[in-house]
Amino acid sequence: MAFPTTPRQLHLGVDLSDAGAHPAAWRTHGSQGQRLFDAERLQHLVEVAQRGTLDLVVLDDSFSLQPSRSTTLRGRLDAALVAARLAPRSRGIGLVPTVATTHTEPFHVSKAIATIDHVSGGRAAWQVSWTTDEQDAAHVGRGPAPTEADAVAEAEEAVEVVTALWDSWEDDAEIRDQATHRFVDRAKLHYVEHDGVHFAVKGPSITPRPPQGQPPIVVRVGSDASFGLAARHADVVRISATDRDEALDLRLRLRAAAAAAGREPGDLRVLVDAFVVIGPDRASARARLDLLTELEGVEWDTGSLTHVGTAPELAETFLDWSAVGAADGFVVRPASLHTDLDVLADGVVPLLRDARAFRDRYAGPTLRDQLGLAHPANRYAAIA
Template sequence: MTAPNGRGLLHLAAAIDQEAAYDAGPPVELARLAERGALDFVTLGDTFARPGPDALSVLSRVAPATTRIGLVPTVTTTHTEPFHVQAAVATLDWVSRGRAGWRIDVSTTEGEARLFGRRHAAPAEALWQEAAEVADVAARLWDSWEDDAEIRDEATGRFIDRDKLHYVDFRGTSFSVKGPSIVPRPPQGHPVRVIDATEGHARRVAARHADVALVRAVDAAQARAVRAELRDAAARSGRDPDTLRVLAGLVVDLGDGEHAADRGHGGGGPRPSAQGPLYRGGPVDLAELIADWHGAGAADGFHLTPVEPRRDLERLVNGTVALLQHRGLFRTFYPGSTLREHLGLARPANQYAVAGGAS
């Protein structure tokens, strides 16, 4: 499917992070607001250095309070057990009926390493190599149950067809996993994997394993070059590059309401900041920026981080998104029910079933 400008459909996502939020009320409210605008998904960040509930648990609470919006928590692959991480993400996919994603990240600081006491902090290159292995084994474990492995035959007392459970027998550089998973294959087959591909090590992992790559760029030309690089790398790794969605990340400050964007924020592109490319202005100019970048092939969509979550997300949905919908550039409703359907991504075939059931 394509938008009226001839490009692929525009995808929009938003971060719903809030400081010092210890109950699920605010993220539920923000996710519902994003869902009202038919956004593809929301993200909730997390690190071991941040106090408060973990993002995956919070979005498990958000799941029954929403019906269509995708839910993407950050879950680090450092200091965690890959088997438990994949099972938790698969569980979120079941709880949300196929709307789960997983923003893969690593923990680089010695302070975070001391929380566990297992090892010292490692270089980014080694951590992202480990993250790639975790992403790989997660996909294998999600496939370790074939879709029809559960038979639930009361007459014979058989719950599972054991011939449709598979050992993954994975050995990485720092861990090994035998499998199979303890959770049946997720509704999406594989929950959507999201990686911030701004940095080099992460970019290589994203090209091979991500369904959605987030990139930070200060102008359309830079974003387009990174998108082309990611797609080329995906093709070299044996993937169809059309199975990778590249979203440009912007921090948005819509506090000026309907005023034009500050000089340097609208038209020519956002302004660099410590948090990433920053757009400051009104919803109208933001809609123009999004339409221009997407029309120029700079990105498949945008991941927007509001400076003030409640205020800016409301102005984003009621202003920017409404304008894009009016111009026919963004959906007005969800045509499907899963996050993969929102993103136009097929449900992956089970690698063990395709291989003829060899375990």
């Protein structure tokens, strides 16, 4: 296996949703399908990812029962609550719950993510999502489902409100002066005074500024509207690309759009979704995928980078895509978590370390440390 002489440092995340990315993963031997909602199982998965010093784990969520997947599996736990439970039971690794902005108030989102950041010591991020599904709207009962354009516009406004609320406490607002009975310096609490199309929020937050200042914003790009949202607001962008050239084009366009929006494009981390079936040889990996397909009766159409092969081959693909600037890293979506996650941590990661393309320890206590993102200034402190 040939390694680049000057490799770029990769970022790696893993999606811990359900039993794995393949619809039939929960039906396989050893998948622990009966423990899908068991908190100890989820903690074990995080520990495995942490053993590989991965940057982050993603927890999916929605208002519907697995809305975008052809699977017989039904049901999920609340992603933000799961992340809050995992926060004090983990170290180093980022926790990224998916929280929808449709049918949800930004004030609630703000304090939920801020709380996870406090409990974890600065390892929270927020994967922004939205819904245009009528059934989702009926579940909540607040009105009809929006169009895609309206849903993304609402999501963008929600991001603006949430991030403003995170800044509504300055970093040193808590003074805890027992002699004067002053717990906070009220001059360092700020009204956000947002009056927009979808939300009117006065503020300040009831939760102190998160340890990271601003927990990273994660956006999955799947449309022109989401592309714009990601370029203007995301710290981490998840893209789907079936080949290296497609990924390179998307990453370059995202960086250009971020620059056009007045942002530093170097602050954007573009991660490609990678669906993986890892085996000791290609034939074994293919046989396992064939078994999964037979169990569920559907072909596995991922729409993104798909690897069916060995750990060295996957490491080589990651290094190859990274070397040409097609990706800053990858969000790995294991076909079966109980099989592929261990191989990722113990088989793929050591090869990336050998190539000097991945860390062997966490860079610091926060997710921003792992991603190489600076602690952001408080917008209100700057004008005070």
